[in-house]
Amino acid sequence: MSTILEKPEVSEVDEAQHPSQKDVVDHIDASYASFAHLDEKKILRKMDVRLIPMLALLYLLSFLDRGNIGNAKIEGLQEDLRMTDNEYNLCLTVFFFSYAAFEVPSNLLLKRLRPSRWLPIIMVAWGTVMTLMGIVQNFQGLVSARFFLGLAEAGLYPGCAYYLTMWYCRREIQLRQAMFFSAASIAGAFSGLLAFAIAKLDGLGGLEGWRWIFILEGLATVVVAFAAFFILHDFPETASFLTEEERAFVIFRLKYQGQMDSKDEGSIRVAQADEFEWKYVWDAFKDWQIWVNIFVYWGIVCPLYGISLFLPSIIRNLGYVSSTAQLLTVPIYVTAAILAVVVAYFSDRVGKRSPFVVTCMVAVVIGFILCISTGNPGVVYAGVFIATAGIYSSFAGNIAWLSNNLAGGYKRSAGMAIQIGVGNLGGAFASNFYRQRDAPRYILGHALELGFTGIGLIAAVILITNYIRINKTRARIVREGGHNQFTPEELSAMGDRAVTFRYVY
Template structure:
């Protein structure tokens, strides 16, 4: 949606004053600038999230390598260690995004990474269930800020037209982490007995230490805003801002924090409905990452084979996520693709449950494969619905009970229920956004009625803003 001519001219003047004299951004190659952004931003962000997902999910790999037996844990105690992580993880997300706005991303994101990497390492030396439980509480608190922080961070650089593919590249790191987790667990378990430590302990120690090393490197590779990006020319910085402003004027990184931003986010119906959509999408991912090794092992495979059999599932999911995001960005289409993939996830769960009920391991594995493949106001709003979505992890941690092994029909059924709730949320958002767009089209907008600053403060409520359907 283009801005009114006067507003665009005002913004152009403001950018020109900020960046100095430079050639018109229209002369730049979109592909060239995007490629520079992608090379400098996405790999580092993807690695951060890969390590985050690896460190939260490796407990599933450690479990089948002897963690529960060595710490004398019951099935319910293991589930509790999963649950407390997601409770503190969700709690930390809104405060963390507020801190991200007050501090530099290059400081905040690597710092919380150092903390959770240290905690992961210490999980390798715990002596009891209580020690593991405390570690998981603080792991959730420290990890909670990364995902919503990075999603918000990408909005500083990419317009809505270009953002989804980049978020998918970043988010696909979760699937890649799942593949790496199984492969690394298979390799690291060969260290069983080294230093008089069990193999599952080395999983935590080595992966936690790797996280700390990467975090130190990240201090020097994360750029705080386009203004401070030394790899961009002034022309290219202007291009970035013009792309962002085509979505509607948006607050920049140095905007001042106000509590009314928090109130607005908590009372926005779109954020509230999106919470349930996010819940339904994240829950299956956590169910798979936390219980997939156990599910596969209970199909009759050894621990070693179970670790390796997780790899193709996650690899396929990563490829699908990137391909679909590319298509969605190219065609500026969101809800139709969501409808298709909700259908895929639902079909996957039905196949999984049918295979489990009939005790057909191959069918169950195929169903899980399908499920995995389908699967300030802005800062606070993102953190709210992402945080609520991550509460799904706390729920699914208790869906797959040990007494339901090996079929886990209750867990699959409850996960399917969450997916259906999310499908309803998508329908509401689709028609709600369409109604908002049509209402603003009908009312129209008189140029000069609002200043660029007033339009900026309204965000997605501005009369010039249109939602992508």
């Protein structure tokens, strides 16, 4: 069994005053004993095989479809549609406004509806929009298509990130987040290779090569969406690939994971409340840690979108032709994908988030400093290489960090959607960082990315400091028996604000 499933300490339970708490602990002990014969690692492997590959494919298509406009640009999109630099950047920006606005309602709908229905529906929607982008004739058509693309794609990433928390415990989540998020890195590499190949269709059917990029990639999304209707699983309660006993075990360990993963004296495990009430949504909007974490998120996502939208252009302006620039993005993204999974593995192993997130963000800082310091093509390429590796490794860690510290299904659903929704407004910022008139060195763009990462690091330090302070205060209260004034139901309703809850940092 993992450390999450260790038997809780009960030395501080006052049976005379709170027999109901003793009953809860006795029930947990009995339940752990009844599951002792199960192979937890085998169950996790079964979940990994059935869940992660499909989620990774969905996110690969999502990231491919939102970022391929950068590939289309260097194949002639801007010139053919007779757009100015400001108009092109507005097409990038408008995506993030609609994307941010729909993430919270989408996540609440995911919880209420079946993931195997909701996620494919929004995939069909954005795949259709992407396909139609291939026939736009002017700036107005492209900016409208990008707006609706953001609206349709909004629910995919926060939905997948939250979906994983309905299957995996806190100490297991970052590796799985990284495994499916690494699809974004692969999408970056795949996008370059695919754009390189599709651009050869230039003139086919009287259409330019960049139009075929949108059409073919959009159609691929629609095809996969129809397959997802039959392949995606909904919740552990209905997982056909698990036995009845395995389903009960998965549900049990999720139910009691949120309270006291540590071994503090007097710890008591309390099931997390999971009946929908609007107060859990409002609790998420009022939670200080979500809003501080958004600054950490901006410190990662601004460079993420800056790289994903402009990397082909940055490399091309180092003196390479378009086809070579497309291909030179591949090793950067492949390395970033591998490193993201490796970092996540060790983060889950030690049960810490902040040391890995902060270290990777420091790598982003180093990368952009290299980009600013010289115009040497080799050094600039090394800089974006290092920065991209740090970005993708820290992104999954930051998502897992917040999800670890939100207790209760609906609060976690809303909180993660707020983090990702408001945080993705950083994409609106980043889409205007790299101006064509700043080529070939793009010093302003690199400097702005560097500044946002610096702000993110400061926010990370604020989070760490407060988490440590709150954990120490709660541990002292528990040692003094302060938790005994609450019933298990009251502690459950408090979620991550309960004195028995410990923040991960």
